[in-house]
Amino acid sequence: MQTPWEYRYAHRTQKMKSSVIRELLKLTEDPAIISFGGGLPAPDVFPVKEIQAACTHVLEHDGAQALQYGTTEGYLPLREMICRHTVRYSVEVKPENVLITSGSQQALDFIGRLFVNRGDYIVVENPTYMGALQAWNAYGAQYITVPMDEDGMIVDELEKALRIGPKFIYILPNFQNPSGATLSLERRQRIVELADKYGVPIVEDDPYGQLRYDGDHLPSLVYLDSKFRCDDGCYTGNVIYLSTFSKLLSPGLRVAWVIAPEQVIKKLVQTKQAADLHTATFNQIVAYEVGKGGFLNEHVKVIRRVYKERRDMMLETMEEIWPAGTSWTKPLGGMFLWGVLPPSMDAAEIFKTALSRKVAYVPGSAFHANGGGNNTMRLNFSYCQPEMIREGMTRLGLLLRELVVAN
Amino acid sequence: MQTPWEYRYAHRTQKMKSSVIRELLKLTEDPAIISFGGGLPAPDVFPVKEIQAACTHVLEHDGAQALQYGTTEGYLPLREMICRHTVRYSVEVKPENVLITSGSQQALDFIGRLFVNRGDYIVVENPTYMGALQAWNAYGAQYITVPMDEDGMIVDELEKALRIGPKFIYILPNFQNPSGATLSLERRQRIVELADKYGVPIVEDDPYGQLRYDGDHLPSLVYLDSKFRCDDGCYTGNVIYLSTFSKLLSPGLRVAWVIAPEQVIKKLVQTKQAADLHTATFNQIVAYEVGKGGFLNEHVKVIRRVYKERRDMMLETMEEIWPAGTSWTKPLGGMFLWGVLPPSMDAAEIFKTALSRKVAYVPGSAFHANGGGNNTMRLNFSYCQPEMIREGMTRLGLLLRELVVAN
Numbered sequence: 001m002q003t004p005w006e007y008r009y010a011h012r013t014q015k016m017k018s019s020v021i022r023e024l025l026k027l028t029e030d031p032a033i034i035s036f037g038g039g040l041p042a043p044d045v046f047p048v049k050e051i052q053a054a055c056t057h058v059l060e061h062d063g064a065q066a067l068q069y070g071t072t073e074g075y076l077p078l079r080e081m082i083c084r085h086t087v088r089y090s091v092e093v094k095p096e097n098v099l100i101t102s103g104s105q106q107a108l109d110f111i112g113r114l115f116v117n118r119g120d121y122i123v124v125e126n127p128t129y130m131g132a133l134q135a136w137n138a139y140g141a142q143y144i145t146v147p148m149d150e151d152g153m154i155v156d157e158l159e160k161a162l163r164i165g166p167k168f169i170y171i172l173p174n175f176q177n178p179s180g181a182t183l184s185l186e187r188r189q190r191i192v193e194l195a196d197k198y199g200v201p202i203v204e205d206d207p208y209g210q211l212r213y214d215g216d217h218l219p220s221l222v223y224l225d226s227k228f229r230c231d232d233g234c235y236t237g238n239v240i241y242l243s244t245f246s247k248l249l250s251p252g253l254r255v256a257w258v259i260a261p262e263q264v265i266k267k268l269v270q271t272k273q274a275a276d277l278h279t280a281t282f283n284q285i286v287a288y289e290v291g292k293g294g295f296l297n298e299h300v301k302v303i304r305r306v307y308k309e310r311r312d313m314m315l316e317t318m319e320e321i322w323p324a325g326t327s328w329t330k331p332l333g334g335m336f337l338w339g340v341l342p343p344s345m346d347a348a349e350i351f352k353t354a355l356s357r358k359v360a361y362v363p364g365s366a367f368h369a370n371g372g373g374n375n376t377m378r379l380n381f382s383y384c385q386p387e388m389i390r391e392g393m394t395r396l397g398l399l400l401r402e403l404v405v406a407n
Numbered sequence: 408m409q410t411p412w413e414y415r416y417a418h419r420t421q422k423m424k425s426s427v428i429r430e431l432l433k434l435t436e437d438p439a440i441i442s443f444g445g446g447l448p449a450p451d452v453f454p455v456k457e458i459q460a461a462c463t464h465v466l467e468h469d470g471a472q473a474l475q476y477g478t479t480e481g482y483l484p485l486r487e488m489i490c491r492h493t494v495r496y497s498v499e500v501k502p503e504n505v506l507i508t509s510g511s512q513q514a515l516d517f518i519g520r521l522f523v524n525r526g527d528y529i530v531v532e533n534p535t536y537m538g539a540l541q542a543w544n545a546y547g548a549q550y551i552t553v554p555m556d557e558d559g560m561i562v563d564e565l566e567k568a569l570r571i572g573p574k575f576i577y578i579l580p581n582f583q584n585p586s587g588a589t590l591s592l593e594r595r596q597r598i599v600e601l602a603d604k605y606g607v608p609i610v611e612d613d614p615y616g617q618l619r620y621d622g623d624h625l626p627s628l629v630y631l632d633s634k635f636r637c638d639d640g641c642y643t644g645n646v647i648y649l650s651t652f653s654k655l656l657s658p659g660l661r662v663a664w665v666i667a668p669e670q671v672i673k674k675l676v677q678t679k680q681a682a683d684l685h686t687a688t689f690n691q692i693v694a695y696e697v698g699k700g701g702f703l704n705e706h707v708k709v710i711r712r713v714y715k716e717r718r719d720m721m722l723e724t725m726e727e728i729w730p731a732g733t734s735w736t737k738p739l740g741g742m743f744l745w746g747v748l749p750p751s752m753d754a755a756e757i758f759k760t761a762l763s764r765k766v767a768y769v770p771g772s773a774f775h776a777n778g779g780g781n782n783t784m785r786l787n788f789s790y791c792q793p794e795m796i797r798e799g800m801t802r803l804g805l806l807l808r809e810l811v812v813a814n
Contacts, residue, residue, distance in 0.1 A: 003668045004608045004645055008574055010524045010546070016677045043471035051474065055462040064450035067458065067657035102509055102661075106683040113545070117417045134681045138520070139417070167415055201411045236410055250474035252688035254509075261410045270423045274541045276513040280687055281659035 015137050024351065028360040034392030035360040036379040039177065039335060042310075045303045046250050047290065054289035062285060070281035072273045073265075074100025074257075078288040082257050089219070091226045093235050096262045099269060102279045104207055104244045104256040108135040110271045111168075111203055111240065114264075116141045121166040125153050127338075127367030127376070129177045129205065132170055141167075143369035150329060152176065152183030155190045162198040169200060173221060175208045175334025178367045178378035182332050185218050192224040195238055202239045207247055210300050212333035213308035222259060236261045245287050247335070248296050248303070253283045307335065313386040314379065314393055321397030323404040328379075335382040338364070341375040341400070344407060348374065350399070359395040422544045431758065435767040441799030442767040443786040446584065446742060449717075452710045453657050454697065461696035469692060477688035479680045480672075481507025481664075485695040489664050496626070498633045500642050503669045506676060509686045511614055511651045511663040515542040517678045518575075518610055518647065521671075523548045528573040532560050534745075534774030534783070536584045536612065539577055548574075550776035557736060559583065559590030562597045569605040576607060580628060582615045582741025585774045585785035589739050592625050599631040602645055609646045614654055617707050619740035620715035629666060643668045652694050654742070655703050655710070660690045714742065720793040721786065721800055728804030730811040735786075742789040745771070748782040748807065751814060755781065757806070766802040 028035040058066045073079065079095040086093050101107045108131060116122070118140030124132070126145035133143070144161040146153050153171060162169075171191070173183040183191075195202050204221045222241040244256035258268060272278070290296070311331065318328055318339075325342040339361070341347060348363035364376025381389060435442040465473045480486065486502040493500050508514045515538060523529070525547030531539070533552035540550070551568040553560050560578060569576075578598070580590040590598075602609050611628045629648040651663035665675060679685070697703070718738065725735055725746075732749040746768070748754060755770040771783025788796060 003643055003671065004606050005522070005647070005668065005671045008522050008608065009674070010520070010522055010527075013521055013674065016674070016681070038476075040476055043475055046470060046474045048466050048470035048474065051470075052463060052466040055466070056459060059455050059459040059462070063453060063455035063458075065659075067453045067455065067659040068450055069445075069447055069658045102683045102687070105681075109682045113417070114420055115412070115415050115417055120417075131681075131684075138678075138681050199411050201415070238411055240412070250689070251476045252472075252474040254683070254685075254687040261412065264410065264412045267416065267420060267423070271545075274423070274512075274538075274545050275516045275682070276509045276661070277538075278661075280509070280661040280690055282657070283687055283690065 012138055012140070015140065024360070024362060027355060030358075033355065033358045033360050034384060034388050034395070036381070036384070036392060037360045037362045038383060039380055040383045041247055041251060041335070042306060042382050045306050047295070047299055050290050050295060051250065051286060054286045058282070058285045058289055066282045066285045068281060070278045070284070072269050072278045074098070074279060075281065075284040075288060077292070078284050079257075081288055081291055082259075086259060089223055091220070091223045091235060091259070093259055094262075097235050097259050097265060099258045099260075099265050099272065100279045100284055101256045101258055101272070102254045102276065103246060103251070104205065104242045105131050105135065107242045107256060107258045108132050108205075110268050110275070112136040112139040112141065113271055114267055115167055121164055123158065123161045123166045123169040123200075124369050125171060125176065125179075126369065127178050127364060127373055128170065128369060129172060130366050132205070133369055145369050148176075148179060148181055150181050152181050152187055153191070155187050155194070158191065159194055162194060162200050166200055168203055169195060170203045170205065171221070172205045173218070174206055175211065175331050175336070177208070177334070178336050178362070178364065179338040180329040180331030180334055180336050181338075182218070188218065188221055188224055192221055192238070196225075204239050204241045206241065206243045208334040209243065211247060211304060211307060211335070213304055213311060214332045234262070235259070240264060248300055249287060249290060253287060255279060255283050255287045307382050310381045310384070310386055310389055311337070313389045314381040317390050317393035318397065321394050321401070323397070323401040325404050326400055335380055337379050337381060339377045339379055341377070342404065342407060343375050345403065346374045347377040350403065354396060354399060357395050357399055359392045359399075361396070419545055419547070422547065431767070431769060434762060437765075440762065440765045440767050441791060441795050441802070443788070443791070443799060444767040444769045445790055446787055447790045448654055448658060448742070449713060449789050452713055454702070454706055457697050457702060458657065458693060461693045465689070465692045465696055473689045473692045475688060477685045477691070479676050479685045481505070481686060482688065482691035482695060484699070485691050486664075488695060488698055489666075493666060496630055498627070498630050498642060498666070500666055501669075504642050504666050504672060506665045506667075506672050506679065507686045507691055508663045508665060508679070509661045509683065510653065510658070511612065511649045512538050512542065513682075514649045514663060514665045515539050515612075517675050517682070519543040519546040519548065520678055521674055522574055528571055530565065530568045530573045530576040530607075531776050532578060532583065532586075533776065534585050534771060534780055535577065535776060536579060537773050539612070540776055552776050555583075555586060555588055557588050559588050559594055560598070562594050562601070565598060566601055569601060569607050573607060576602060576609045577612065578609060578628070579612045580625070581613055582618065582738050582743070584614070584741070585743050585769070585771065586745040587736040587738030587741055587743050588745075589625070595625065595628055595631055599628055599645070603632075611646050611648045613648065613650045615741040616650065618654060618711060618714060618742070620711055620718060621739045641669070642666070647671060655707055656694060656697060660694060662686060662690050662694045714789050717788045717791070717793055717796055718744070720796045721788040724797050724800035725804065728801050728808070730804070730808040732811050733807055742787055744786050744788065746784045746786055748784070749811065749814060750782050752810065753781045754784040757810065761803060761806060764802050764806055766799045766806075768803070
């Protein structure tokens with residue numbers, strides 16, 4: 001039976017569809033399946049004890065504030081803490097440059113709402129984070145895809161894209177989701193210069209920046225841009241920078257942040273006010289309590305150690321088992337690596353067989369804004385224990401051997 | 408210095424403006440001001456102890472799940488609890504009829520996103536909840552306002568509005584924000600029948616339904632509608648029903664819910680997935696832990712007692728002090744009452760003088776979708792202690808006496 005609601009959907013719903021990943025992941029709920037499909041942090045590194053202590057402290061000392069409505073901008077001491085964290089990387093920001101969001105997905109949605117008219121072009125890496133495409137599809141975005149290699153977006157191709165007149169560039173410079181690639185320093189500098197030359201701003205999405213297992217931290221685009229775009233020591237530049245507590249603390253708290261010029265933050269605040277008033281006060285104060293004494297700087301070392309071991313196990317198993325003709329990225333950090341099969345093979349087709357062998361991944365086509373990538377797959381290495389990674393990657397590798405031979 | 412972002416706003420931002428209430432409330436942060444302006448629950452009734460016990464229990468027993476990403480629909484045991492609560496009022500719903508949102512404001516935003524094309528008409532009470540107008544203005548909504556009296560929306564006027572062909576009717580039947588009016592049973596039945604006759608669906612916003620201080624609970628519109636709109640014992644009707652834990656438990660947790668036909672919930676889930684993935688897992692599990700044993704049914708009695716006393720104090724002071732020519736509603740529940748001044752007086756003008764006398768309210772014009780209401784004001788009675796209500800309403804009453812005489 002249809003309700004009157006079903007004849008009343010707005011035009012923008014025509015582009016809405018449930019995420020492919022989501023539908024696939026439903027198939028992997030069987031506990032016998034070793035899934036590299038999700039993008040979940042390891043629950044074994046959640047700082048449960050510290051969060052519990054923070055909850056108790058906050059409710060004992062500040063229950064009336066923590067459980068009450070809060071300001072749309074977010075809890076001021078938390079925004080100040082984020083400023084101090086950001087200043088460590090030499091980007092001068094004030095609390096007026098910071099908005100707390102309910103996860104970075106919300107920031108992506110707000111950016112779409114604020115900047116995307118139907119038909120506007122956005123420059124994205126190919127492949128790119130599917131959640132961003134989902135957020136911006138709702139506003140009628142179109143995409144210009146720029147190819148990548150292991151050093152990230154290929155900058156010569158970017159300049160061509162900028163001549164088309166896109167609304168902004170979306171880029172994940174560190175340990176990109178899905179590819180695991182890290183943008184080189186030289187390319188970072190070139191991208192910031194090109195963005196300035198063409199007057200096209202940048203959305204820098206950095207959920208994994210601190211999860212580096214090899215090599216040295218590279219400066220963020222917002223830092224490189226801020227060197228020539230500050231007023232009164234405060235950021236007024238070209239970049240909107242996103243990061244989150246989801247990977248360092250807990251994704252279940254839904255606390256993330258945006259750094260942007262003050263005028264942009266003001267518009268984002270108006271957007272958020274109409275969208276959900278504010279991010280949960282309690283969660284913000286708890287995140288502040290856990291983080292204020294520097295605990296996260298120590299805790300991130302634990303996460304790095306655990307994830308590095310898992311990444312290494314995944315790479316080692318692939319080296320050993322995966323057949324000739326397949327290749328993969330060697331991420332310096334983050335949570336994902338990217339598998340490439342021979343061009344004639346289809347990762348979405350193989351998925352069904354993989355499920356029957358009790359192993360899962362995400363077919364890479366979902367991350368391609370304008371199609372393609374049928375022979376690619378995203379593999380998560382943060383969630384499973386090392387021995388499960390070994391077992392799962394062996395299952396998958398043996399399956400691929402069979403298929404490559406049959407191919 | 409302008410950034411490239413400022414030349415790149417989408418068309419929909421042109422209608423965005425910061426809430427009038429919000430700007431006014433900033434002026435009331437002076438602790439010497441007795442403010443009836445906000446819409447805050449009393450922090451003295453937050454069940455801090457129970458929430459703390461729930462946090463501890465959840466983190467000890469279920470930390471890995473509570474701190475992890477969750478499903479977009481929401482935590483299943485919480486949705487089941489909401490079903491049991493709803494069935495008490497004879498509306499048969501399954502978890503598939505329930506979506507958890509980050510506060511009811513988010514549900515209002517999603518409804519706008521899903522149903523409102525630029526220029527669509529929405530029928531609203533006059534006055535109505537400003538947050539709904541803010542959410543829907545962003546999607547280019549227009550409004551048909553229907554006048555109210557103490558029994559709520561005047562139904563004969565509604566039928567005229569329905570002939571214009573609105574997208575839906577938005578109504579707060581219980582202790583309406585801002586007017587405090589409660590829709591009579593007869594009108595509830597008539598509205599559900601008219602909505603059915605014209606094929607126009609209803610958004611029923613019910614944040615305060617359980618905060619009744621006098622008289623008996625009246626059936627919700629979703630209940631009246633469900634009597635002739637069920638399939639397999641499950642709701643497939645005309646009404647989207649919104650409620651929240653904000654007034655019973657804590658607004659700082661941002662946990663609310665939508666009840667709707669399953670097909671509508673599916674679309675809302677897709678919307679939420681792109682907007683913020685899911686509501687904080689931890690908060691949902693904590694709300695479930697606090698509520699599952701029936702605690703909220705007991706706790707609401709405490710809230711009722713506290714708020715009734717405050718409402719009575721406000722009414723009593725008004726009777727005593729407020730001058731002839733002013734009038735006000737006598738709400739049966741909720742958190743607000745509505746003051747009406749002589750037609751020649753302007754509550755926004757008087758606001759500045761009131762502030763200098765250290766008392767604040769919200770001028771009523773902000774709640775009028777199509778203008779008007781300059782001589783009205785919203786007064787909150789839930790937040791301040793009774794003696795502060797007495798003092799503040801005396802200050803305001805004495806000021807109004809002076810002004811009425813001068814008028």
